[in-house]
Amino acid sequence: MPDSKIKMDGTSGALWEPMWQLHTELTPAERELLQSSWVRRLHLIHHCGPMYLNSQLNYSRLQHTLGVFATIAYFHPEDMELRAAALLHDIGHVPFSHTLERIEGIDHHAITLDRIQSPEISGILAAHGLDQARLLHLITGETASLLRNRNHTLQLDHLDSWVRSAYFSGRLPVMPRAILSRLEEEAGYLYGDIETVKLVQRLIVEEAGIHASIADIGPSALVLHLVQILIDRGQLSQNELSGMTDEMIEQLLHNSEWTKADFSRFVNRPWELKVSRGEGDELIPQHSFEWTVRKLYLSMPLTKDSAKDTFYKETEEAYRLLQPLIGNYWAYWLDEYEC
Numbered sequence: 001m002p003d004s005k006i007k008m009d010g011t012s013g014a015l016w017e018p019m020w021q022l023h024t025e026l027t028p029a030e031r032e033l034l035q036s037s038w039v040r041r042l043h044l045i046h047h048c049g050p051m052y053l054n055s056q057l058n059y060s061r062l063q064h065t066l067g068v069f070a071t072i073a074y075f076h077p078e079d080m081e082l083r084a085a086a087l088l089h090d091i092g093h094v095p096f097s098h099t100l101e102r103i104e105g106i107d108h109h110a111i112t113l114d115r116i117q118s119p120e121i122s123g124i125l126a127a128h129g130l131d132q133a134r135l136l137h138l139i140t141g142e143t144a145s146l147l148r149n150r151n152h153t154l155q156l157d158h159l160d161s162w163v164r165s166a167y168f169s170g171r172l173p174v175m176p177r178a179i180l181s182r183l184e185e186e187a188g189y190l191y192g193d194i195e196t197v198k199l200v201q202r203l204i205v206e207e208a209g210i211h212a213s214i215a216d217i218g219p220s221a222l223v224l225h226l227v228q229i230l231i232d233r234g235q236l237s238q239n240e241l242s243g244m245t246d247e248m249i250e251q252l253l254h255n256s257e258w259t260k261a262d263f264s265r266f267v268n269r270p271w272e273l274k275v276s277r278g279e280g281d282e283l284i285p286q287h288s289f290e291w292t293v294r295k296l297y298l299s300m301p302l303t304k305d306s307a308k309d310t311f312y313k314e315t316e317e318a319y320r321l322l323q324p325l326i327g328n329y330w331a332y333w334l335d336e337y338e339c
Contacts, residue, residue, distance in 0.1 A: 008043070008066060010034035017070035019063075019167055020160075021177040024073045029084060029128035036124065038091040038115050039065070044245035048165070049099040050219035054270040056169050061097060065090050067160040068147065075146055075156075075185050081131050085138040086147055089157065091115050094242050095249045099220045100227055102292075105238045112139065144188050154190045154200065154301045161297075162203040171206060174199070194305035201301055201315050205322065208296040212325035218273040221291035221331035222266055223249075226259040233258055265333070272334045277327070288332040296322055 005016045010031035015024045026034070033039055042062035052058040069086040076082050092112030094100050101108060113136060115121060125132050134143065141148035146156045163179060166172040182196040192200065210216055227249065230236040235256055241249075253263040266273055278284040298319045303311060 008034065008062065009040075015066060015070065017066055019164060019176050020067055020070050020074075020180060021175070022070040022074055024070050027080065027083075027128070029080070029124060029130060030069075030087060032124045032128075033084060033087045033121070036120055038118075038121060039087060041243075041245060042090060042093065044247060045093055045095060045097060046246055047097060047161070048216070049096040050223040051216045053219055053267060055215050057165060059164060059168060061090055061093055064160055064164060067164060068157050071156045071160060071180060072147060074180065080128075081135045082138055082145055082147060084125065084130055085135045085145075086156075088112070088116055088121065088135070089139050089147060091121075092242075095244050095246045096220075096223060099224055100241065102224050103228060103231065103238065103241070106242065109140070111242055146185060146188065146190060149188070152299055154197075154299050156190070158297055158299050159190070159200070162200065162207050165207055165210065166203050171203075189302055191302045191304050194303050194307055194311060197301040197303045197305075197311065201311075201318065204298060204301070205318055208298065208322050208325060211296065212293050212329075214273075214275045217275045217291050217293070217329050218331045219266065219270070221275075221289040221329070222262065222273060223253075224291070225289040226253050226263055229258050230256060273331055274334055275329055275331050277329055284330045285332040288330040291329045291331060293326050293329065296325065298322070 008015070010026050013026055013031065015026055016022075017024070039062070042065055043060045045061040046052040047059055047061045047064045048055070048057040065087060068089065069083065072079075072086040073083050090108070090112065092108040092110065092115055094106055094108060094111070098108075100106055116125075116132070116136060116139070122132060125135065137143040138145050138147055141150045144150065148157060149155055163172065163176050167176060179192075179196060179199065183190050183192045185191075227236070227241070230252055231238065231241075233256075235258075236252060250263075253259045276282050276284060300312070300315060305311070
């Protein structure tokens with residue numbers, strides 16, 4: 001297999017995105033961005049956070065980033081700022097992606113904007129004549145595009161996440177490229193036929209269920225709790241945290257006297273970590289780890305089909321039924337509950 005089919009560093013001059021089955025010729029600016037420290041680092045951050053420790057969802061945030069980039073280039077091959085924005089839109093993520101953003105002062109959106117304006121990234125953009133101001137607006141959604149918008153409608157950033165999750169967990173009934181080929185753009189928005197948007201809506205609902213499941217909440221609550229202990233004990237600072245990788249945090253958790261027992265237990269016996277909402281007669285153990293599902297990603301897929309009004313009403317009802325998933329959960333060790 002030639003390098004161009006497997007390498008992600010841009011040295012071949014092209015990128016093959018295996019999930020979407022897309023081949024993209026790279027510009028010199030894109031090759032340099034792929035080799036920048038902040039973009040490379042994304043391959044050491046798990047897209048689904050600590051859930052990867054006990055699930056099939058173990059792909060990196062760089063794989064997601066390249067999926068977004070490839071689909072952006074598919075629809076907009078000539079828009080160099082938009083393509084660069086796709087490569088840079090997630091460079092502010094801290095270890096374990098969204099999980100550790102619950103720590104005060106950690107905001108991956110703000111960190112992303114700071115890193116784009118760092119000498120390394122801004123120097124690459126300036127050297128190739130890319131408009132940094134427009135790129136920043138594309139990333140924030142201030143300038144609506146297929147990458148981001150503020151209207152809660154389907155965008156390629158979320159689409160890649162939903163499809164990638166379903167693809168890696170064996171829930172996708174068609175190949176991703178088949179979904180892409182049935183989507184079209186109009187005025188900066190994606191539209192699909194009724195069959196395709198119904199599939200996307202199903203993936204959105206399933207993904208919301210995953211984020212309110214034991215598979216996600218248990219590891220996330222535990223890791224957040226343990227990392228906060230490292231910070232409180234002076235073994236880790238917020239500034240250090242923002243530039244680290246998952247493996248670096250894992251090493252700290254394994255080595256610290258304050259966290260190694262719980263973290264090693266989860267790595268070796270994850271089935272002993274339980275999750276509850278404390279409803280009914282179920283008691284919450286005293287030694288539990290709280291987690292709040294704050295929001296669900298429920299962007300509306302759009303269609304021009306004659307049945308669109310019915311579909312939109314059905315989608316809004318499906319989304320309404322998901323709202324009870326938002327709220328507080330508690331993770332705890334099984335023996336704590338039995339005590």
